[in-house]
Amino acid sequence: RGLRAVSADPGPDPEPQGTATPTAPAGAPPAAAPVAGCTVRYDLAGQWPDGFQAAVSVTTADALDSWQVAWTFPDGQRVDRMWDASHTQDGSRVTATAADYNRSVPAGATLTFGFLATWHDGNTPPHDFTLNGRDCA
Template sequence: IYGDPGGGTDPGPSDACEVTYRVTNAWGDGFQADVRLTNTGTAAWDGWSLAWSFPDGRRIAHLWNGTHTQSGTSVTVRNADWNRAVAPGASVAFGFTASGPSAEATPSVFALGGRECTVK
């Protein structure tokens, strides 16, 4: 997995990424969001790890199509076994529910293996 010692091959400079983040539902103390991660580079990924930070107080409660860890405001989502390989031009998608207001929950920076992705 990118960014993890001993995990997959670290993407090179030609292995770019694009992220689309969309809040799809919101309620008083929580929200649901969908994330699409696209390989805009020239090499296939064999595992991926996407990281971002939330404003204080946002916590992921449930995530599907991947696994996540969260420490304070820092979130990392890793591939599931079945969506590990991502060819150039292909995308993977995952979603989650979280606590906290959605209006201020949209992260502005996402990183794949420590390299910043384009946010769409």
């Protein structure tokens, strides 16, 4: 259906654990860094005729006591199940909220969660990612 994975990564473990993992900085932030100081990676782990599995990883420059990551699906996809976060969905907008065990994220760390979802006419990757209401790259 014309979809391609955003990453060549083979994908996440079906139920990954330990999602706040420190990462080494790759260098100085770009001059036009997003306001929230975060970057998002969306990985499509697998897709079948009416569903898919994906993971979202967010690297934050700031330490977090709690987090919410939100995005917009362009093709009406619906999240059925999520791990390492809880979710709500209002139309095409999905919000993932930290689980009790992974609320705190140190500065420079990456938080990751995964989900299963359905799709029908298309499965274009999501856009308009935010972390705690602020735009991410």
